Amino acid sequence: MFKSVVSKLGGSKKESIISPVTGEVVDLTEVPDPVFSEKLMGDGIAIIPSLGEVCSPVDGEVVQIFETKHAISIRSEKGLEIILHIGLETVNLKGKGFKSYVKENKKVKAGDKLISFDLDLIKSEGYNLITPVVLVNMDEKVKKIDKKLDKKSIAVGDIVMEVKLK
Numbered sequence: 001m002f003k004s005v006v007s008k009l010g011g012s013k014k015e016s017i018i019s020p021v022t023g024e025v026v027d028l029t030e031v032p033d034p035v036f037s038e039k040l041m042g043d044g045i046a047i048i049p050s051l052g053e054v055c056s057p058v059d060g061e062v063v064q065i066f067e068t069k070h071a072i073s074i075r076s077e078k079g080l081e082i083i084l085h086i087g088l089e090t091v092n093l094k095g096k097g098f099k100s101y102v103k104e105n106k107k108v109k110a111g112d113k114l115i116s117f118d119l120d121l122i123k124s125e126g127y128n129l130i131t132p133v134v135l136v137n138m139d140e141k142v143k144k145i146d147k148k149l150d151k152k153s154i155a156v157g158d159i160v161m162e163v164k165l166k
Contacts, residue, residue: 015078017161018110019154020057021131023049033088036132044134045147045160054084054115055156056108069098072114081137086117088128097121111157141165
């Protein structure tokens, strides 16, 4: 249903990243964790989720799913690597409240369900639910990112970033 948009414009490649989560989109610099806000892992956006479901932001392949299911890495068909990190410090939950629907090396389509998580449980345990969506191989693959931060409320499938690839 959702498809990564890849086009050739004057020799350049472009890839659209859809929102993997329904909620409120914010700039990555607003994440209250310097690993993300200072873009130490890469650039991107973050989403404050209103629903406990993470879907694939692109057509691609699952590279890694963390044992605790709080984070997943996807490689797009064009080689863009994206980490989806559900909440901050949620690794400490040791998988409690998370359920995975995919395995490593599995091909996925944009919009496919990857992980579900219990919003209320995570909040009640005192964790921030903000979910960074980070492009980690910036130096080798990304020329420019156009972040779609103009509309605050987003749903899975809404385009949140247009990436011009090298």
